[in-house]
Amino acid sequence: MDETVMLGHGSGGTMMKRIIDEVFFAAYAGEELLRGDDAAVLPAPAPGERLAFSTDSFVVTPHFFPGGDIGRLAVCGTVNDVATSGATPRYLSCGFVLEEGFPISDLKRICASMAEVAKEAGVHLVTGDTKVVNRGHGDGVYINTAGVGTLPEGVNLGGAQCKPGDKVLVSGTLGDHGITIMSCRESLSFKADLKSDAAPLNHLIADVLAAAPGTRCFRDPTRGGLASTLNELAAQSGTDITVEEDAVPVKLAVQGACDMLGYDVLQVANEGKMVCIVAPEDADAALAAMRANKYGADAAIIGEVSEMQPERGSKVFLRTAFGGTRILDMLVGEQLPRIC
Numbered sequence: 001m002d003e004t005v006m007l008g009h010g011s012g013g014t015m016m017k018r019i020i021d022e023v024f025f026a027a028y029a030g031e032e033l034l035r036g037d038d039a040a041v042l043p044a045p046a047p048g049e050r051l052a053f054s055t056d057s058f059v060v061t062p063h064f065f066p067g068g069d070i071g072r073l074a075v076c077g078t079v080n081d082v083a084t085s086g087a088t089p090r091y092l093s094c095g096f097v098l099e100e101g102f103p104i105s106d107l108k109r110i111c112a113s114m115a116e117v118a119k120e121a122g123v124h125l126v127t128g129d130t131k132v133v134n135r136g137h138g139d140g141v142y143i144n145t146a147g148v149g150t151l152p153e154g155v156n157l158g159g160a161q162c163k164p165g166d167k168v169l170v171s172g173t174l175g176d177h178g179i180t181i182m183s184c185r186e187s188l189s190f191k192a193d194l195k196s197d198a199a200p201l202n203h204l205i206a207d208v209l210a211a212a213p214g215t216r217c218f219r220d221p222t223r224g225g226l227a228s229t230l231n232e233l234a235a236q237s238g239t240d241i242t243v244e245e246d247a248v249p250v251k252l253a254v255q256g257a258c259d260m261l262g263y264d265v266l267q268v269a270n271e272g273k274m275v276c277i278v279a280p281e282d283a284d285a286a287l288a289a290m291r292a293n294k295y296g297a298d299a300a301i302i303g304e305v306s307e308m309q310p311e312r313g314s315k316v317f318l319r320t321a322f323g324g325t326r327i328l329d330m331l332v333g334e335q336l337p338r339i340c
Contacts, residue, residue, distance in 0.1 A: 005102040010132030023104065024094075024128060027111030028118060032091075032126040040126040042091055048153035052087035054078055055146035063106065063140055065184045067177075067195030070143055071110035073271055075117045076198045077222070078147040080274070083202035084218040086157045086209060087149030089121060094145050095129040099138030110141065121200035123147070155209075159236030161216040167283035168241060168303035169276040171204060171296045172197065174226055175254040178268035183257065194253055199272030204293040212286035214279030221275055224331040225267040227316065229275050231330045234305075234314035242317045243303035243328065266318070267331040277305065 008015035025034065032040040045051060058074045068076075075092065082089040094114070098107070118125055176197040183194055205218055221229040226248070234241045243266075250265050258265040272295060278286045283301055290296035308314050318328040 003104055005098045005100055005104065005107065005132055007100050007132050007134070009098065010130060016130060019104075019107075019130065023107055023111055024130075027108065028115035028125045030124050030126065032124065033128070040091070040093075042126065042148075045150045050087075050151040050153075052082050052085040052149040052151050053147070054081040055144065056081060057142065057144045059139065059142050060181065061139060062181075062184050063110070065196055066180055066193070068198040068271075069110055069113050070141060071112075071114040072117050073196075073198050074143040074145045075114050075121065075123070076200050076271060077220075078145040079121045079123055079200045079202050080220045082147040082149040083205045084157070084220060084274075085149070085151060086155040086205070086218075087151040088206070089123045089147050089149040089202050091126045091148045092118065092123050092145050093127045093129075093147075094125055094143065096131070097138055097142040097144075098130065098132045099140050100132055100135040102138075102140050107141070110143075117200055121202055157215065157217045159217050159219065159233040162233055162237035162239055162241075162277045162305050163216070163279075164239060164305055164307045165280050166216055166277050166305040167280055167286075167301050168230070168243065168305065169278060169283065169286055169290065169299060169301050170221075170226065170249065171201065171274040171276070171290050171293075172272070172298040173249045173251050173254065174221070174270055174273060175250060175258060175265040175268040177271040178225070179254050179257045179263075182261070188257075194257070197270055197272035199295045201272065201274050201295060204274065204290060204296050207289040207293055208276060208278075208286050211289035212278050212282035214282035215286060216277040216279065219275045221270050221273060223269050225265075225269055226275065227264070227266045227328050228330045230303075230316045230328065231314075233275075233277060234308075234316055237305070238308055238314060240306045240308050240315050240317065241303055242306060242319060242325075245318055245320045247300055247302040249298045249300050249302075266328060 180194045290299035316328040
Protein backbone atom coordinates (compact mmCIF):
# COMPACT_ATOMS: atom_id res chain seq x y z
CA MET A 1 0.00 0.00 0.00
CA ASP A 2 1.22 3.50 -0.83
CA GLU A 3 2.22 5.65 2.15
CA THR A 4 0.58 8.88 0.96
CA VAL A 5 -2.33 9.85 -1.25
CA MET A 6 -1.31 10.48 -4.87
CA LEU A 7 -3.25 11.94 -7.77
CA GLY A 8 -3.53 8.45 -9.22
CA HIS A 9 -5.73 7.42 -6.30
CA GLY A 10 -8.45 9.57 -7.85
CA SER A 11 -7.91 8.40 -11.40
CA GLY A 12 -10.55 5.68 -11.58
CA GLY A 13 -7.91 3.05 -12.32
CA THR A 14 -5.97 0.44 -10.39
CA MET A 15 -4.63 2.90 -7.81
CA MET A 16 -8.16 4.01 -6.98
CA LYS A 17 -9.27 0.39 -6.69
CA ARG A 18 -6.37 -0.23 -4.32
CA ILE A 19 -7.25 2.62 -1.95
CA ILE A 20 -10.92 1.61 -2.00
CA ASP A 21 -10.13 -2.05 -1.26
CA GLU A 22 -7.35 -1.54 1.27
CA VAL A 23 -8.66 1.53 3.12
CA PHE A 24 -12.42 2.04 2.77
CA PHE A 25 -13.59 -1.56 2.29
CA ALA A 26 -11.19 -2.79 4.95
CA ALA A 27 -12.55 -0.29 7.48
CA TYR A 28 -16.32 -0.36 7.09
CA ALA A 29 -17.61 -2.24 4.03
CA GLY A 30 -20.81 -4.20 4.43
CA GLU A 31 -22.78 -6.22 1.91
CA GLU A 32 -24.15 -3.16 0.08
CA LEU A 33 -20.79 -1.44 -0.32
CA LEU A 34 -18.91 -4.61 -1.27
CA ARG A 35 -21.15 -5.04 -4.30
CA GLY A 36 -19.20 -2.18 -5.87
CA ASP A 37 -22.17 -0.76 -7.79
CA ASP A 38 -22.71 2.93 -8.51
CA ALA A 39 -25.84 2.93 -6.35
CA ALA A 40 -26.68 0.98 -3.22
CA VAL A 41 -29.92 -1.01 -3.42
CA LEU A 42 -31.64 -0.76 -0.04
CA PRO A 43 -34.85 -2.13 1.50
CA ALA A 44 -37.92 0.08 1.10
CA PRO A 45 -39.62 1.54 4.18
CA ALA A 46 -42.47 -0.41 5.70
CA PRO A 47 -46.02 0.75 4.87
CA GLY A 48 -46.73 4.07 6.54
CA GLU A 49 -43.07 4.93 7.07
CA ARG A 50 -41.40 7.92 5.43
CA LEU A 51 -37.77 8.72 4.63
CA ALA A 52 -35.66 11.41 6.29
CA PHE A 53 -32.60 12.56 4.33
CA SER A 54 -29.76 14.95 5.19
CA THR A 55 -26.27 15.81 3.98
CA ASP A 56 -23.33 17.71 5.45
CA SER A 57 -19.69 18.48 4.66
CA PHE A 58 -16.80 18.54 7.15
CA VAL A 59 -13.64 20.64 6.80
CA VAL A 60 -12.34 20.76 10.38
CA THR A 61 -8.71 21.52 11.20
CA PRO A 62 -6.88 19.90 12.87
CA HIS A 63 -8.10 16.54 11.59
CA PHE A 64 -7.43 14.83 14.94
CA PHE A 65 -8.29 16.34 18.31
CA PRO A 66 -9.08 15.22 21.87
CA GLY A 67 -12.38 13.38 21.80
CA GLY A 68 -12.47 12.60 18.10
CA ASP A 69 -11.41 13.35 14.56
CA ILE A 70 -12.92 14.50 11.28
CA GLY A 71 -14.24 10.98 10.60
CA ARG A 72 -16.12 10.70 13.88
CA LEU A 73 -17.44 14.21 13.31
CA ALA A 74 -18.72 13.33 9.83
CA VAL A 75 -20.70 10.30 10.99
CA CYS A 76 -22.05 11.92 14.17
CA GLY A 77 -23.05 15.11 12.39
CA THR A 78 -25.20 13.42 9.76
CA VAL A 79 -26.63 10.78 12.13
CA ASN A 80 -27.74 13.57 14.46
CA ASP A 81 -29.23 15.67 11.65
CA VAL A 82 -31.35 12.74 10.46
CA ALA A 83 -32.36 11.81 14.01
CA THR A 84 -33.65 15.33 14.81
CA SER A 85 -36.65 14.59 12.60
CA GLY A 86 -37.56 11.65 14.83
CA ALA A 87 -36.29 9.20 12.23
CA THR A 88 -34.10 6.16 12.85
CA PRO A 89 -30.87 6.70 10.86
CA ARG A 90 -30.18 3.68 8.63
CA TYR A 91 -27.65 4.39 5.88
CA LEU A 92 -24.84 6.83 5.15
CA SER A 93 -22.89 7.76 2.05
CA CYS A 94 -19.36 9.08 2.37
CA GLY A 95 -17.45 11.23 -0.13
CA PHE A 96 -13.75 11.96 0.42
CA VAL A 97 -11.85 14.85 -1.16
CA LEU A 98 -8.19 14.00 -0.49
CA GLU A 99 -5.13 16.14 -1.03
CA GLU A 100 -2.14 14.65 -2.78
CA GLY A 101 0.42 13.73 -0.12
CA PHE A 102 -2.07 13.04 2.67
CA PRO A 103 -0.74 10.10 4.77
CA ILE A 104 -2.52 6.79 4.11
CA SER A 105 -2.00 5.92 7.78
CA ASP A 106 -4.06 8.99 8.78
CA LEU A 107 -6.75 8.05 6.27
CA LYS A 108 -6.97 4.55 7.75
CA ARG A 109 -7.23 6.04 11.22
CA ILE A 110 -10.09 8.28 10.11
CA CYS A 111 -11.92 5.37 8.47
CA ALA A 112 -11.51 3.20 11.57
CA SER A 113 -13.04 5.99 13.64
CA MET A 114 -15.97 6.24 11.23
CA ALA A 115 -16.54 2.49 11.41
CA GLU A 116 -16.51 2.54 15.21
CA VAL A 117 -19.05 5.33 15.63
CA ALA A 118 -21.26 4.00 12.79
CA LYS A 119 -21.47 0.70 14.66
CA GLU A 120 -22.40 2.53 17.87
CA ALA A 121 -25.12 4.49 16.06
CA GLY A 122 -26.41 1.40 14.25
CA VAL A 123 -25.97 2.83 10.75
CA HIS A 124 -24.33 1.36 7.65
CA LEU A 125 -21.95 3.13 5.25
CA VAL A 126 -23.30 1.85 1.95
CA THR A 127 -21.87 4.01 -0.84
CA GLY A 128 -19.12 6.54 -1.38
CA ASP A 129 -16.81 8.49 -3.63
CA THR A 130 -13.15 9.51 -3.70
CA LYS A 131 -11.54 12.51 -5.36
CA VAL A 132 -7.90 13.65 -5.14
CA VAL A 133 -6.82 17.27 -5.64
CA ASN A 134 -3.35 18.70 -6.22
CA ARG A 135 -1.01 19.21 -3.31
CA GLY A 136 -1.77 22.51 -1.55
CA HIS A 137 -5.39 22.66 -2.73
CA GLY A 138 -7.29 20.49 -0.25
CA ASP A 139 -6.16 20.95 3.35
CA GLY A 140 -5.52 17.22 3.64
CA VAL A 141 -9.03 15.82 3.66
CA TYR A 142 -12.63 17.00 3.33
CA ILE A 143 -15.53 14.63 3.97
CA ASN A 144 -19.14 14.79 2.81
CA THR A 145 -21.70 12.45 4.36
CA ALA A 146 -25.36 12.01 3.48
CA GLY A 147 -27.79 10.03 5.59
CA VAL A 148 -31.13 8.30 5.14
CA GLY A 149 -33.45 7.27 7.95
CA THR A 150 -36.94 5.86 8.33
CA LEU A 151 -39.62 7.96 10.01
CA PRO A 152 -42.60 6.24 11.65
CA GLU A 153 -46.12 7.24 10.77
CA GLY A 154 -47.51 9.98 13.00
CA VAL A 155 -44.17 11.53 13.99
CA ASN A 156 -44.13 15.21 13.01
CA LEU A 157 -41.34 17.19 14.67
CA GLY A 158 -40.08 20.60 13.68
CA GLY A 159 -39.33 24.12 14.79
CA ALA A 160 -42.77 25.33 13.73
CA GLN A 161 -44.35 23.07 16.39
CA CYS A 162 -43.07 25.12 19.37
CA LYS A 163 -45.83 26.65 21.50
CA PRO A 164 -45.94 29.18 24.36
CA GLY A 165 -45.37 27.41 27.67
CA ASP A 166 -43.11 24.75 26.18
CA LYS A 167 -39.86 24.03 27.99
CA VAL A 168 -36.37 24.23 26.47
CA LEU A 169 -33.92 21.43 27.30
CA VAL A 170 -30.29 20.92 26.39
CA SER A 171 -28.64 17.50 26.66
CA GLY A 172 -25.36 18.60 28.24
CA THR A 173 -22.57 21.12 28.65
CA LEU A 174 -22.08 23.66 25.87
CA GLY A 175 -18.98 24.83 24.01
CA ASP A 176 -16.83 21.72 24.53
CA HIS A 177 -16.18 21.03 20.85
CA GLY A 178 -15.52 24.56 19.68
CA ILE A 179 -13.12 25.44 22.48
CA THR A 180 -11.28 22.11 22.12
CA ILE A 181 -10.70 22.70 18.40
CA MET A 182 -9.60 26.27 19.01
CA SER A 183 -7.15 25.27 21.75
CA CYS A 184 -5.62 22.57 19.51
CA ARG A 185 -5.35 24.89 16.53
CA GLU A 186 -3.73 27.69 18.47
CA SER A 187 -1.63 25.39 20.72
CA LEU A 188 -3.26 26.77 23.85
CA SER A 189 -3.01 24.78 27.07
CA PHE A 190 -5.47 24.88 29.93
CA LYS A 191 -5.18 23.31 33.37
CA ALA A 192 -8.29 21.20 32.78
CA ASP A 193 -8.34 18.66 29.96
CA LEU A 194 -10.73 19.67 27.19
CA LYS A 195 -12.17 17.31 24.63
CA SER A 196 -14.74 17.43 21.86
CA ASP A 197 -18.28 16.31 22.63
CA ALA A 198 -18.78 14.68 19.19
CA ALA A 199 -21.28 11.87 19.72
CA PRO A 200 -24.15 10.05 17.95
CA LEU A 201 -27.37 11.12 19.66
CA ASN A 202 -29.95 9.05 17.78
CA HIS A 203 -30.47 6.68 20.73
CA LEU A 204 -30.87 9.60 23.15
CA ILE A 205 -33.48 11.13 20.86
CA ALA A 206 -35.35 7.83 20.62
CA ASP A 207 -35.35 7.55 24.42
CA VAL A 208 -36.79 11.06 24.79
CA LEU A 209 -39.52 10.40 22.22
CA ALA A 210 -40.52 7.21 24.01
CA ALA A 211 -40.73 9.00 27.37
CA ALA A 212 -42.18 12.34 26.25
CA PRO A 213 -44.83 12.13 23.51
CA GLY A 214 -45.29 15.91 23.79
CA THR A 215 -41.86 16.57 22.27
CA ARG A 216 -42.10 19.35 19.67
CA CYS A 217 -38.67 19.31 18.06
CA PHE A 218 -34.96 18.60 18.33
CA ARG A 219 -32.10 20.64 16.93
CA ASP A 220 -28.34 20.15 17.31
CA PRO A 221 -26.61 23.45 18.16
CA THR A 222 -23.62 23.14 15.86
CA ARG A 223 -22.32 26.23 14.02
CA GLY A 224 -23.64 29.33 15.76
CA GLY A 225 -24.21 27.38 18.98
CA LEU A 226 -27.26 27.59 21.21
CA ALA A 227 -27.93 31.23 20.35
CA SER A 228 -28.38 30.61 16.63
CA THR A 229 -30.39 27.43 17.21
CA LEU A 230 -32.91 29.11 19.51
CA ASN A 231 -33.28 32.10 17.21
CA GLU A 232 -34.05 29.75 14.33
CA LEU A 233 -36.68 27.89 16.38
CA ALA A 234 -38.30 31.13 17.58
CA ALA A 235 -38.52 32.44 14.02
CA GLN A 236 -39.96 29.15 12.70
CA SER A 237 -42.70 29.07 15.34
CA GLY A 238 -43.42 32.80 15.67
CA THR A 239 -42.63 32.79 19.38
CA ASP A 240 -40.18 34.24 21.90
CA ILE A 241 -37.80 32.09 23.95
CA THR A 242 -36.26 33.04 27.30
CA VAL A 243 -33.19 31.21 28.63
CA GLU A 244 -31.98 31.26 32.24
CA GLU A 245 -28.21 31.82 32.19
CA ASP A 246 -27.72 30.07 35.53
CA ALA A 247 -29.47 26.94 34.19
CA VAL A 248 -27.25 26.49 31.12
CA PRO A 249 -24.65 23.75 31.80
CA VAL A 250 -21.10 24.86 30.94
CA LYS A 251 -17.83 23.36 32.19
CA LEU A 252 -15.72 25.76 34.21
CA ALA A 253 -12.71 25.24 31.93
CA VAL A 254 -14.78 26.03 28.84
CA GLN A 255 -16.31 29.14 30.40
CA GLY A 256 -12.88 30.28 31.55
CA ALA A 257 -11.44 29.82 28.06
CA CYS A 258 -14.33 31.77 26.53
CA ASP A 259 -13.89 34.61 29.04
CA MET A 260 -10.16 34.76 28.34
CA LEU A 261 -10.57 34.70 24.56
CA GLY A 262 -13.62 36.95 24.33
CA TYR A 263 -16.07 34.32 23.03
CA ASP A 264 -19.71 33.94 24.00
CA VAL A 265 -20.11 30.29 24.99
CA LEU A 266 -23.73 30.38 23.81
CA GLN A 267 -22.46 31.04 20.28
CA VAL A 268 -19.78 28.33 20.25
CA ALA A 269 -20.36 25.17 18.20
CA ASN A 270 -21.23 21.80 19.72
CA GLU A 271 -21.14 18.40 18.00
CA GLY A 272 -22.64 16.10 20.64
CA LYS A 273 -25.43 18.09 22.20
CA MET A 274 -29.14 18.34 21.45
CA VAL A 275 -31.68 21.09 22.08
CA CYS A 276 -35.19 19.79 22.72
CA ILE A 277 -38.45 21.72 22.94
CA VAL A 278 -41.14 19.81 24.81
CA ALA A 279 -44.63 20.39 26.18
CA PRO A 280 -44.48 21.52 29.82
CA GLU A 281 -46.23 18.42 31.17
CA ASP A 282 -43.56 16.18 29.56
CA ALA A 283 -40.49 18.23 30.46
CA ASP A 284 -39.50 16.20 33.53
CA ALA A 285 -39.92 12.90 31.67
CA ALA A 286 -37.80 14.18 28.78
CA LEU A 287 -35.11 15.37 31.18
CA ALA A 288 -35.02 12.02 32.97
CA ALA A 289 -34.71 10.19 29.64
CA MET A 290 -31.80 12.39 28.62
CA ARG A 291 -29.99 11.93 31.92
CA ALA A 292 -30.38 8.15 31.69
CA ASN A 293 -28.39 8.14 28.45
CA LYS A 294 -24.59 8.21 28.66
CA TYR A 295 -24.49 11.34 26.50
CA GLY A 296 -27.08 13.21 28.56
CA ALA A 297 -25.78 13.09 32.14
CA ASP A 298 -25.55 16.89 32.33
CA ALA A 299 -28.92 17.59 30.67
CA ALA A 300 -30.93 20.53 32.01
CA ILE A 301 -34.13 22.49 31.53
CA ILE A 302 -32.83 25.93 30.59
CA GLY A 303 -35.76 28.04 29.45
CA GLU A 304 -39.29 28.48 28.18
CA VAL A 305 -41.16 29.44 25.02
CA SER A 306 -43.54 32.42 25.27
CA GLU A 307 -45.81 34.47 23.03
CA MET A 308 -44.20 36.83 20.56
CA GLN A 309 -44.94 40.54 20.55
CA PRO A 310 -46.16 41.06 16.95
CA GLU A 311 -44.79 44.60 16.66
CA ARG A 312 -41.15 43.46 17.05
CA GLY A 313 -41.03 39.86 15.81
CA SER A 314 -39.53 36.77 17.42
CA LYS A 315 -36.73 37.25 19.94
CA VAL A 316 -34.57 35.13 22.21
CA PHE A 317 -33.81 36.56 25.65
CA LEU A 318 -31.17 35.63 28.19
CA ARG A 319 -32.01 36.24 31.83
CA THR A 320 -28.56 36.82 33.27
CA ALA A 321 -27.08 35.66 36.56
CA PHE A 322 -27.28 39.30 37.76
CA GLY A 323 -31.04 39.47 37.29
CA GLY A 324 -31.08 41.51 34.09
CA THR A 325 -32.33 40.45 30.68
CA ARG A 326 -30.64 40.91 27.32
CA ILE A 327 -31.37 39.85 23.76
CA LEU A 328 -29.48 36.74 22.72
CA ASP A 329 -28.68 37.31 19.04
CA MET A 330 -27.59 34.87 16.38
CA LEU A 331 -23.88 34.73 15.64
CA VAL A 332 -22.82 37.17 12.92
CA GLY A 333 -20.04 35.62 10.83
CA GLU A 334 -17.71 33.08 12.43
CA GLN A 335 -16.35 33.11 15.98
CA LEU A 336 -14.37 29.93 15.41
CA PRO A 337 -13.91 29.11 11.70
CA ARG A 338 -13.31 25.59 10.40
CA ILE A 339 -14.49 23.67 13.48
CA CYS A 340 -16.95 21.28 11.87
